[in-house]
Each structure stands twice: as structure tokens, then as C-alpha cells.
Amino acid sequence: EAQVTQNPRYLITVTGKKLTVTCSQNMNHEYMSWYRQDPGLGLRQIYYSMNVEVTDKGDVPEGYKVSRKEKRNFPLILESPSPNQTSLYFCASSLIAGAYEQYFGPGTRLTVT
Amino acid sequence: GENVEQHPSTLSVQEGDSAVIKCTYSDSASNYFPWYKQELGKGPQLIIDIRSNVGEKKDQRIAVTLNKTAKHFSLHITETQPEDSAVYFCAATVLYNQGGKLIFGQGTELSVKP
Numbered sequence: 001e002a003q004v005t006q007n008p009r010y011l012i013t014v015t016g017k018k019l020t021v022t023c024s025q026n027m028n029h030e031y032m033s034w035y036r037q038d039p040g041l042g043l044r045q046i047y048y049s050m051n052v053e054v055t056d057k058g059d060v061p062e063g064y065k066v067s068r069k070e071k072r073n074f075p076l077i078l079e080s081p082s083p084n085q086t087s088l089y090f091c092a093s094s095l096i097a098g099a100y101e102q103y104f105g106p107g108t109r110l111t112v113t
Numbered sequence: 114g115e116n117v118e119q120h121p122s123t124l125s126v127q128e129g130d131s132a133v134i135k136c137t138y139s140d141s142a143s144n145y146f147p148w149y150k151q152e153l154g155k156g157p158q159l160i161i162d163i164r165s166n167v168g169e170k171k172d173q174r175i176a177v178t179l180n181k182t183a184k185h186f187s188l189h190i191t192e193t194q195p196e197d198s199a200v201y202f203c204a205a206t207v208l209y210n211q212g213g214k215l216i217f218g219q220g221t222e223l224s225v226k227p
Contacts, residue, residue: 035217040122041219043220044217048214058214090156092156101162102159104156107154
């Protein structure tokens with residue numbers, strides 16, 4: 001089944017404790033992206049990757065890191081989480097950037113206390 | 114850069130009625146406008162899209178219209194059913210050879226009451 005998987009689905013952590021949210025897709029897509037969803041703000045792009053070893057900042061990259069060492073995986077790293085990073089996070093992939101349907105993962109609900 | 118405004122933020126209709134969600138965009142170069150539906154506990158899923166060379170597109174009970182002059186596009190759902198209840202996002206992008214970056218609206222929470 002074609003899908004994007006994310007782990008964990010729910011995470012509660014404390015300020016400053018490094019965490020990684022994994023994302024994997026099985027559709028051989030070139031493009032992968034991370035979004036955060038906040039009430040009244042819609043989906044905002046954090047980082048994106050056009051291909052392996054190619055990543056770039058989205059609209060709200062501060063406090064986040066990513067890497068793309070393999071085509072299928074695109075982890076999101078929070079080196080020192082803060083309460084303002086409490087949000088719902090989505091990973092997405094598409095054949096190429098923007099032009100085709102983006103497939104979203106099920107989301108990761110992160111709470112930073 | 115592109116900015117997309119979406120209205121209303123919440124919409125409640127009776128089963129069988131129609132629902133309309135409207136979006137405006139700022140970049141006149143935008144040429145691709147998808148709509149995503151997000152059901153509770155799930156990620157958004159593409160339900161319909163339209164390109165700038167088309168004024169209207171329909172797929173069963175859903176349709177999208179585009180007015181390039183006014184820079185706005187709308188989602189129309191007819192004969193609404195309880196399973197249409199979800200959050201809907203519009204988006205806009207400028208397509209080019211390497212692709213394009215989707216800019217999303219703020220979302221509309223649609224509630225269809227039986």
C-alpha cells in the first residue's frame with residue numbers, strides 16, 4: 001500500500017530534550033516536506049527536500065533540522081524543543097515539488113512542556 | 114510571496130444542503146489550485162484540483178471554480194452528507210519545471226448535521 005508513515009504519533013516531552021520524528025514513504029517520491037498545523041494558521045511548511053542530500057528551509061524553519069540521506073526517509077529533528085513548538089506535524093511526499101498530489105502522513109501530535 | 118486567505122473558518126450546514134468555501138490568492142502567477150480534505154485524526158488528502166487554464170472542474174458532488182481576474186477560487190459541495198464533515202484546505206502554487214511550493218489557506222471546519 002502506498003503510504004507515508006510517521007512515528008511517533010503522539011509525543012509529550014520537556015523543554016530542551018532533543019527529539020526526532022521519523023518519516024518514511026514507499027512511493028519512490030523525489031519530494032518530501034514537513035508542515036506544522038496550528039489553529040487559525042493552516043499548514044505551514046517547515047523544511048522540504050527536492051531529492052537526496054538536497055534540503056531547504058520553508059516558511060517556519062527556526063528550531064528545526066532535517067536530513068535526507070535516503071530517498072524514502074526524511075526525519076525532523078528538534079535539537080532543543082520549546083513550548084512554542086507544541087503543534088501537529090505532518091510529513092508529506094510527492095513525485096516532484098508542488099505539481100502533483102502530495103501524500104500526507106497521519107500526523108504527529110507534539111506537546112512540549 | 115504568495116498568500117492565501119480562506120473563508121469561512123467554520124461552516125455548519127444541514128445534510129442535503131450545499132456548502133461553499135472561498136479562497137483568495139495574491140500572486141497572479143499562481144497556476145495550480147488544489148483542495149485537501151482532512152478527516153479527524155488523519156492527514157490531509159487531495160480531493161480536487163484545478164489549473165489556471167480552466168474555469169471550473171467537477172467531480173460528482175464537488176466542484177471548484179476559478180476566477181483569475183479576481184484571484185479567487187471556491188469549493189462547492191452539493192447534497193452534503195455527514196461524511197463530508199472535515200477540515201478543508203485550499204492551496205495555491207506557481208508551477209515551474211522543478212515543481213512549485215504549495216501555500217495553504219487557514220482551513221475551514223465543515224460540519225454537516227444529520
